[in-house]
Amino acid sequence: xxxxxxxxxxxxxxxxxxxxxxxxxxxxxxxxxxxxxxxxxxxxxxxxxxxxxxxxxxxxxxxxxxxxxxxxxxxxxxxxxxxxxxxxxxxxxxxxxxxxxxxxxxxxxxxxxxxxxxxxxxxxxxxxxxxxxxxxxxxxxxxxxxxxxxxxxxxxxxxxxxxxxxxxxxxxxxxxxxxxxxxxxxxxxxxxxxxxxxxxxxxxx
Numbered sequence: 012x013x014x015x016x017x018x019x020x021x022x023x024x025x026x027x028x029x030x031x032x033x034x035x036x037x038x039x040x041x042x043x044x045x046x047x048x049x050x051x052x053x054x055x056x057x058x059x060x061x062x063x064x065x066x067x068x069x070x071x072x073x074x075x076x077x078x079x080x081x082x083x084x085x086x087x088x089x090x091x092x093x094x095x096x097x098x099x100x101x102x103x104x105x106x107x108x109x110x111x112x113x114x115x116x117x118x119x120x121x122x123x124x125x126x127x128x129x130x131x132x133x134x135x136x137x138x139x140x141x142x143x144x145x146x147x148x149x150x151x152x153x154x155x156x157x158x159x160x161x162x163x164x165x166x167x168x169x170x171x172x173x174x175x176x177x178x179x180x181x182x183x184x185x186x187x188x189x190x191x192x193x194x195x196x197x198x199x200x201x202x203x204x205x206x207x208x209x210x211x212x213x214x215x216x
Contacts, residue, residue, distance in 0.1 A: 013200040015095040016088055017046045018103075019055040024184050025099035025119060025192055026055050030062045032193035040200035044091055047084065049103060071103065081106025088112070095199055097192070098153065109155045114206045116153040117199065119192045121183045123147040123165055135183075139176045146170055146179065148187035150195035152206065161211045163204060164191045 019026045026046065032038055046059035047067045056066035069087055074080040085107040088096060096108060098118035109116055123146065127134050138146055147167040154160035166187045170179055198204050203214040 012042050013040055013094045014042050014044045014092055015097055015196070016044055016091060016093045017055075017059075017097045017099050018084070018101040018108075019046055019048055019059075019099040020053060020101050020103070022054045023058070023100040025188055026058060028189035028192055029097065029099065029196065030058065030064070031189075032197075034062070037193060038197045038200055041095075041196060044093060047087065055099070077104050078106055080104070081108060084108055085111050095196070097196060099192075105153065105157045109153050109157060113155060114152050114161070115199075117150060117163065117192075117195050118153050119148055119150045119188050119195070120159065121146075121148050121188055123167060124149040124151070124159055124162060128159065133176075135176045135180045138170065138179050139174065142172065144170055146183055146187075148183060148191055150191040152211070161206050161209055163195045163198065163211050163213075166191045 017026055017029065033041070033043055043064050045065040045067050046055055047069055048056050049069065049071055051068045059066045067087065069084050071080045074083060081104055088108065089111065094115065096112050096116040098116065122134060145167050147165060149162055150164040151162045152160040168182050168186045170182065198213060205212045
């Protein structure tokens with residue numbers, strides 16, 4: 012059994028997709044031990060607790076530096092005997108976390124890497140304005156520097172002409188991100204992922 016913890020912020024639709032997969036027993040080798048958020052009033056904590064998952068707070072403002080905050084999060088994960096860390100709409104620095112949990116931190120970004128990699132603007136508006144026909148999401152292991160490391164899965168989705176920005180956001184969120192995050196976790200828990208430099212080999216594929 013793999014013990015996991017989610018680092019999450021806001022309302023996090025990504026967390027919800029994972030909770031749904033757990034509820035329907037789609038990841039049999041996985042135990043979600045905790046959801047960790049930076050504020051007590053974060054909606055993700057209420058979401059986790061209503062699903063029977065422990066909610067924990069590690070507040071950045073209580074630490075003198077970013078490094079000490081990251082170390083506190085890393086120590087919290089270690090104290091809980093966590094095997095896998097999952098980021099769900101989490102934007103805070105990771106620091107020591109990615110070093111202690113090398114190739115054991117999974118995240119999803121709402122684009123098909125390398126498209127829009129390191130893009131800082133409103134990606135969904137650009138997709139709308141340029142009439143992009145294919146978008147999607149990428150599940151990956153987080154690199155030690157906090158960036159995008161080896162890619163686990165990618166899922167494309169088609170965009171229809173005339174879709175609004177919100178409709179594009181919803182399509183990527185529901186038909187790509189919510190699909191590949193639980194799948195990536197399931198593959199990890201089934202010991203089917205092997206990192207080879209920048210490449211991830213999936214057993215049976």
